[in-house]
Amino acid sequence: MKTEIILWQQEVIVRKQAEQNVRESEARWRASEERLRLMIEAIKDYAIYTLDSEGRLTSWNQGAARIYGYSSEEILGQNRSLFFTSEDVVRGRPHAELTEALTTGRLSDEAWRVRKDGSVFWANGTMTALLDTAGQVRGFVKVDRDLTERKQAESELRTTIEALQLRDRAIRAASQGILITDPHQPDNPIIYASQGFEQMTGYRAEEVMGRNCRLLQGPLTDAETVKQVRKAIHAGQPCSVEILNYRKDGTTFWNALFISPLRDEQGRLVQFVGVQADVTERRNLERQVQQSQKMEAIGQLAGGVAHDFNNILTVISGYSEILLDNLPSSNPMRSSVKAISEAGERAAGLTRQLLSFSRQTVLEPKVLDINTVVNEAKSMLRRLIGEDVLLTTVLDPRISRVKVDPGQLGQILMNLAVNARDAMPRGGKLTIETNNMELDEEYAHTHVDVGPGRCVLLAVSDNGMGMPPEVKARIFEPFYTTKGIGKGTGLGLSVVHGIIKQSNGQIGVYSEPGVGTTFKIFFPAVEDELTAPVVRGQLKMGFATETILLVEDEHPVRELAQFALQSQGYNVLPAANGMDALRVASTHTGRIDILVTDVVMPEMSGRELAERLRPRLTDMKVLFLSGYTDDAVVRHGILQAEVAFLQKPYTPLVLLKKVRQVLDA
Incomplete structure (x- = not known):
């Protein structure tokens, strides 16, 4: 019995001691829990809160109140889904996160969360499941941190990097x-x-x-x-x-x-x-424009000089011809007069060249086969270049037609052949080629006054000395020559340039010292039928009876023309200008058969005069005269159909033939 009592007392002591230990442990746990609660409550940089197993809030610290904007009284008992965006709620994210935390014991996430005021912030958080001693879920503890500033910084950094990458790609491209x-x-x-x-x-x-x-x-x-x-x-x-x-x-x-x-x-x-x-292409175009403008300015000057000079030459050549017609063959003065006449002819040739490069020559374009012109010119070109230069032609048999003055085209071939001959003093090879070409937009873009489209190429090549760049840059300038004094006028290539430009063509030169030179000429291709050759009747030069209204503002030229026409029997009504001609025509009671008028005159041009006279004199023929042709009668240098024209300087015989031809047409 005594033993049983002792055992019972010991058991009571042990039980009481255990109960004491439990009470002390619980006290320590409660104290620890209180310290933890107070510590968590004091944290303001983190939102720390607990949830029950259904996701309802059971505790709420100051950091959570600061970050989310809810007080503990407002939020405790509410479901955590309040913190999710509407899109995440629809997708079921609140429940999915609880399930994942329950399954794995821990969840880490970053996402947009919603504050009480509706604003959003980027939150980084962890969720941990709380288990009791039996392993059952008592709830969850959630810790969130506001990373909006970091998110914005990352976004700004990413934007900056993308901008730099884009800038780098742009620089590279x-x-x-x-x-x-x-x-x-x-x-x-x-x-x-x-x-x-x-x-x-x-x-x-x-x-x-x-x-x-x-x-x-x-x-x-x-x-x-x-x-x-x-x-x-x-x-x-x-x-x-x-x-x-x-x-x-x-x-x-x-x-x-x-x-x-x-x-x-x-x-x-x-x-x-x-x-x-x-900017090489732009500089080249600027140089082409400057060269074109310089050529245009020189051309205008030369054209004006040629006009005045042609009036003087008309008088010199005209009276020389009259003197030669009237002087006996035995008269010693004939040789002197003939020398004057020949000098006048040479001077007239020079003015024709001036008009050619200034693009003021009267052209009579015809639709033609360029191969035909080349073939017809071959015999002349062979005599021109001499026996030590081999002339070859490579002509496209299916060449397209062009609209060019055949006489001027022959002049181009002759001038280029002479230029090639002079570049081959010891002989060589001259090649003339024709071909059909298509000029594209790129070529047109890099050449002044050139349009894209079908064209005909005429190429003239030699294997002579070639040209250095500084010479090539100036070859089309009038009076520029590399030949010695007395060996050239410097007008040959400028004449070629002027004729081609006046014919709506384009010329380019390709040259290399010691190799040779090629001139490439492009004329627009046309679909028109070939121009039929004109068959003229025999010119009748008998005694005339018609009445001529002669209008010329240069007194010596007017006197010469009047003398020549009257010597043939014409009734001549002279006038010094357009207004004077209108007065003469209004007072003349008879018929006026032909108006012979200068084109360019003060106050009224020859064309305007003809237009004012024609309503009253419906049958009157018209012959225009001029030392140059910048009037509208010849638009852009191309003779209009049904317009008769005589270029100064002319001789009395040439004038008489032209007047008779117009009257008999």
Whole structure:
């Protein structure tokens, strides 16, 4: 019995001790839990809250109140789905996260969460399942952190990176060349070169790294422009120039260069950026336009000179012819008068050349086969170039038709043949080719006054001395010649240029010293039928009876024409200008058979005079005279149909034949 009592007492002591231990443990746990609760409650940078197994909030710290905007009184007992966007709620994200945390014991997530005021923020959080001693879920603890600023920073960084990548791709894809140099290193070396630079210069980027930009310079690079660039770089200033640079293969190109200094936020120079554009094509077009304008200005001057000179030559040649007709063959003065007449003819030839390159020649274009003209000219060309030059032709048998003055086309062939002959003093080969061509938009874009379309090519080539670039650049200028004094007028090629331009054609020259020269001429192709040859009747030069209204503002020329016409029997009504002619016509009571008038006169042109007389004199014929043809009677130098025209200078016999021809037409 005593033993049982002792055992019972010991059991009571042990049980009481255990109960005491439990009470102490619970007290410590409650104290620890309270300390944890107070510590969690004090945390403001993190939202820490607990949930029951259904996702309802059971605790809420100050950090959660600050981040989400709810007080504990407002949120406790509410479901966590309040924090999700409507899209996430529809997709079932709140329940899915609880399920995942329950299954795995822990969930980490980043997503947009919603505050009480409806604004959203980027939250990073973890959810941990709380289990009791039996392993049953008592709830969940959730810790969230507001990472909106980091998210925005990441977004801004990503945007910046994308912009830089886009800028880099744009720089790489740009046709302009882009260089970056480092002014803090010796000799300001290149540290970046774009693909555009590689394509423009032929250098690979790795070939130019660490080198100075002067590697693009060469003998023809302008030293003053280089000094301007260096001065700007030394001063840290922007600079814009156009400079002739050299590619890797030695060819040249015009470079529009824009240099800009790059500075940091403190204004300190960091780098130089050079943007380059190949403007060779633009410079070539500008040069073509300038050359065209220069030729036009010289042509206008030469045309005016030729007009005045033709009036003088008309008088000289006219009276020379009259004197020769009236002087006996035995008269010693005949040789002197004949010398005057021959000098007048040579001077007239010179004025015709002046009018040709100034594009003021009267053309009579005909639809023709260019091969026919070449074949007909071969015998003449062979005599012209001599026996030591071989003439060959390569003619396209299916050549298209063109509309050109056949006489002027022959002049072109003759002038180019003479030019080729002079380039081959020891003999050589002259080749004339024809071919059908199609000029594309690119060719038209790079040549002034050229349009795309079908055309006929006439090429004249020699294997002579060729020309250096400085000579080639000036060959079409009037009076420019490389021949010695007395060996050329310098008008041959300028005449060719003028005729071709006046015929709506285009000429280009390709030459290499020691190899030879090729002139390529393009005429627009036409579909019109070939012009039928004109068959003229026998000219009757008997005694005339018709009445002529003669209008000429140059008194000596008018007197000569009046004398020649009256000597043939014509009744001549002279007038000094258009207004004078209207007065004469109004007072004349008889018939006026033909109006013979100068084209260009003060106050009223010959064309205007004819238009004012024609309503009253419906049967009156008209013959226009002029030393040049910039009047509307000859539009752009092309003679209009049914218009009779006589170019000055003329002789009395030529005038009489032309008047008779018009009257009998």
